[in-house]
Amino acid sequence: MFWSSAGGPPESCAKTAAGFGARTVLVERARTGGDCLWTGCVPSKTLLSAAKHAATARALTGQSPEFKEVRERIFAAINTIEPVDSREALEEAGVHVIKGTLTFRAPGVAEVDGEQIRFRQSLIATGGAPVTTGIPGLDPDFVVTTDTVWELEALPIRLAILGGGPVACELGQAFARLGSQVTMVVRSRILPKEDPAAAQLVRKALERDGVRLLEHTAIEKVAGTDAGSRIRLGNGTTVEADTVLLAIGRSPRTACLGLERVGVDLDGGGHIVTDARMMTTNPLIWAAGDVTANPQFTHLAGVHASVAAANAVLGLKRRISATVPRVTYTSPEVAAVGLTTAEAGLAHRARTVQHTHVDRAVTEDNTDGFTRLIVDRRGKILGGTIVGPRAGESLTELTLAVQNGMTTSDIAGTTHPYPTYSDGVWNAAVADVRERLASPLVRRAMTGLVWFRRRWLDRPGSHRMDR
Template identity: 75%
Template sequence: MAAGNKIIDLLVVGGGTAGIVGAKTAAGFGAGTVLVERSRTGGDCLWTGCVPSKTLLAVAEHARTMRAVTGQPPAFNAVQKRISAAINTIEPVDSPAALDDAGVRVIKGNLTFRAHGVAEVNGRTIHFRQALIATGAAPAALHVPGLAPGVTFTSETIWELDTLPARLAIIGGGPIACELGQAFAQLGSVVTMIARSRILGKEEPDAAALVRVSLKYDGVAILENTTIADAVGTDAGCRLRLRDGKVVDADAVLLATGRTPRTAGLGLQRVAVTVNRAGHVVTDKRMRTSNPLIWAAGDVTANPQFTHLAGVHASVAASNAVLGLRRQVSATVPRVTFTSPELAAVGLTTANDGPKHRSRMISHIHVDRAVTEDNTVGFTRLIVDRRGKILGGTIVGPRAGESLAELTLAVQNGMTTSDLAATTHPYPTYSDGVWNAALADVRGRLASPVARLAMTMLVWFRRRRLDTRSPHRSDR
């Protein structure tokens, strides 16, 4: 398939998760598909996000155990080699060759929309019927007076470190800050997190509190509800001066204060694609932009910035674009912070004060797998309505992300705690937390006065029926 003068069915801009999934989906339907990527396919998830960070977390947790036994931290170059090996193992799946095998033509270069149905890449004009914008997002810039670029890193550039920093300061308190902060502390860095509010501010306070305790146990100093006034250079790195008067000395500073959408230079105004004040491409529930022939998915939109969400949204967008469907994306969005313990949540996580919702929580001291692993720190909490319909919940503990999958399915499909309680679960597993919380809710409903009266009457009628039929009954 040539891009030349042929009109492309779907032009995909961006080769990250959303772009790859969207392009493969369209090509799978038989649509002529071209993907334009300015750098390398695979996106942030493969090169600087999910894959390297989760590999680092795994290596770091193992390093903590080995250091406790041997007293020696791992060689940092060994850590880097393990991360590179993980990336190299996964990269072929996201490569241009794999896309070509799927029927997608890949063009490397910067794309600019010139007019409706017309784009330009490397000085070459491309005509298209529809387009999918999937250019992702980049770490947000943060100006700190006096902070030298040479000691400053982001989630994209932290992997360029040649040596493990003896002192690492992290500006931010979200999932990226917590995950990388814990990992570097486990590897041996002295880590200080500086957050303008509390860490993991979008999560329930008691869930975030368990992560905070774990971070501190691993040696992370956490300074919350404060910001940086300025910085001054030192022989080893820099000194950060906080607005509350404290100072933090660091050899390296990681900026983890959010991400901004990559829309600069796309020429979206020429094709009537609306962006919000933060620069995100605005979409409806079908992932269509203000231009009915242009769609968007992934971190470039205003939706939560998760790899799994980018892929699902891109699939919906491509299906709607190519097949003319009217599919809508689900509002059920699971999220996991991969600290130790993991913190996972989906849907509604707080019950209201009235009778509309209720909360059922199981401490993991009552989850037998957690007991056998001698790791009972954590809990599973379900939020349900008056009829037992599961609206959401939070799980904190080992493998919380895996346990969340069942809870996400329950929320997505409007299942009740009775549905989960009646389902046989393998034993012993960490997902027993979800099952036991569901059982607790069912038993709680059965303990209500109305339910108890109904069951008492059923038992009485059953007893009478059996007595009437009993062969041992004697007439009087």
């Protein structure tokens, strides 16, 4: 078994493949652990946590931590987690790790820095890289990407972020809370894939933290200045910045792999084409993660790599699930899964609970949020959106409900701990059940049942006790 890796999920799946008894080689051109550990999830969530504490400290004492302390905290988190996916841990699990750059030469044959490797099955998980092209005039000396922003040694004074997706919003809020003057230039609106009401709550939060938002704004060109960059916008205005952060998407790392030699097709965006089993157009080669056209989430890449590993090594035909949860870790968090808006004409409906009616949110004095379920006419849960603290944790129950075709009656009939933020899901489910019970047909049926029950208890010889 052979794995071409540039991300965290392949490490765990390489261990799994070795555990199945397959001779497993993992080729890594940089460092094990991948984007999530070094430039993605771990550093970004640590930065968000540090920024939240900084905002609290500034409100209470008027002082904020030095950026050096923030960087030290980020590196400490990375160093704590890194041993799990280290080369030593992989080799202890039976995985042979080779550092180098791989190219496919022929079916069943690959080459790593001049050394030939033969394989029976292969998984490609080379990930993606930040898009850096398409904006004329950018000076590399004043530009960072979502991969290189962690190399900054000083807090940017004036930070311009190009992009409005989840990563752009997270980093924009974090740097603003740390003290940067942040301007976000967004081609459409922030969080374009999320419920507009959810995006509006995040928009207000960003503005409260001092972020200047320029939505529906095109970039005409960028010019260098002595202090950084001058961004000229389509409306004629300019934005001055000493640092520009590009957060305009990622492109798959497929160049120079030699995929054409082994019959692996790419789509129009350069992603590897896979089926529902994560098999490519070559039945001996599999792919997972950002190198495919699937949504770019670490948790999804891990699941897909696991499916591919089981199918490749054991000959199974497992298929990937279409239920994909996602979370934007701003304050407030935005978590969503499945269908997030009711589609007209399909008898879908939305059940929304504002967090002013979630007791935990009231006790925390943090009621800017909502929970919205999308259900069909029978009460089957099709998806939803949660906005508020710990929305990602609350989403877990909703994800399980969507995955298993559960109804609002299933949720309403399950005892939930009180008070928690997940009460939003339970309250929305209860509201849906109550409305269905209030329909004329159900009310007539209930009335008939009550009448029959009363007659049964009042019959001669019954054991009903009068009180």
